[in-house]
Amino acid sequence: MTQHGALVTLDPTSGPLDRKDTRKLPERPDTLNGAVVGFVVNGLGKADALMDALYEELSNHAELAGRVKILKDDVSIPPKKEDFARIVSESTVAITGFGG
Amino acid sequence: MRDAIELEWAGIPTVALIHKAMSGSANSMKRLSGVPDYPYAVLDYPHVPLAKWDPVEVREIARKLAPQIIERLTKPAGG
Amino acid sequence: MTLHAPRHQFQDYDDFLEQAYAKGWTDGMPVVPPTPDKVQRFLDYLGMPPGELLGHVPTREVTVTAEHVAVNAVMAGCRAEYMPVVVAAVRGFLEEKSHIHSTSGSLMGPAHLLIVNGPIRTELEINCKLGVFGPGFRANATIGRAVRLVIRNVMRGIPGFLDRATYSTPSRYSYCIGENEEDSPWKPLHVERGFLPQDSTVTVFAVSETTIAGDDASRTPEGILDSLVMYTRRGGVTGDKWLGDNVNVIMVMGMEHMRYFAEAGWSKQQMRDYMYPKLKEPIRPGEMPIRLGKPEGILIVAAGGHGMADTHILHPHLAWAITKPVEPRRR
Incomplete structure (x- = not known):
């Protein structure tokens, strides 16, 4: 459509790549002493073994109170709703991975 | 990355473990999710991406990542 | 029916094209200006309102509308008549088990294949014969490109x-082909997947790699299928718990191989039943896992020309093959 020598077109994207989320991140504990660590394992390579090793390693730094570990059914999908809820209800802090 | 952000929104302090080779997509997900400054723990070479490690390397990686994980899951010392 | 997309103004086509590159709107090739008039014409052809929802990619905060698809189809060089196929393909890739978040983000870089079946194939002149995967055919080139620009x-x-x-x-x-239904001795893909022969459909599939299974020595169905089994086992068929038993591998068979099955009267199902147990035998050195859950996971498609005695084996990424109907125009 040419108007007054100009070509007008529509934007082909679904909007800017950057958005702003104003939700505040939860407050961190002072230490991991007494923490239950939630592990969200994406299943890539040795991610599961790494999470186990991390729990052992973190236990050398703090008196952990336990762990909750869930395994995703596919690297690129969110955890199952019930697994996600379990991490939220039973963990103090959480670790996800391994990947991008 | 998105799993960690969703857990944060649900109230759980979380850290995502990301290989340096994947930091581009991790950063893109942070931008799209509206939390561009959200920190994560980074694993660098010589450890390869895609988590194909032997048991000895797994333990070594755990030792390397632990300080970053503790830093991102707890309040800054004295803060 | 008001168009929602923001508008941009350019001095002329050259200015538009340079800006399109600068803004990252293209795949590296020139694009057609998506003027409001032309986009409206594409939507009018469908009889679809601009805001009609085609699906979501929740992990990416993305909602895809008919207008999004129309704008990108114009840019890709489509004709308005291609829109029903493009929309069906986009709907297919937005199905959960198409797993677009994975297939468009993965390090492996899978390609997004469209296989068109039914009468619309001939109406739109979608190539299904000689040079089927290659350039030179407007409908194939621009429909596949439109889907990629939407992605x-x-x-x-x-x-x-x-x-x-x-x-x-x-x-x-x-990456868009038709099935050569006219020369095929078999039921077309869409009929095997529950549609009527007179229906038009698009099957979408994320292809992680292609193995060209050449066999110009075999003269029997069994001999050719043994070759296909060997090549498929080398490249593997990926899958995981979430995808379950419904993963697919697609075998695109051209004229030279196909005629042996026509002469012997083999159906696609007989071919699957022959290959499946051989594909599921324990893995040997140099082979990759085969995560097929059932014989029906093997999809056989007739396409390509005469000459090379090859079948193209399309190995999956982490997604199912999804078949969607091409909906008739609404007016």
């Missing part, structure tokens, strides 16, 4: 942003 511009599958393909592939410019 790029709307679903954020931008190389270096969420598209992290280590090497990627030229199939990602455009």
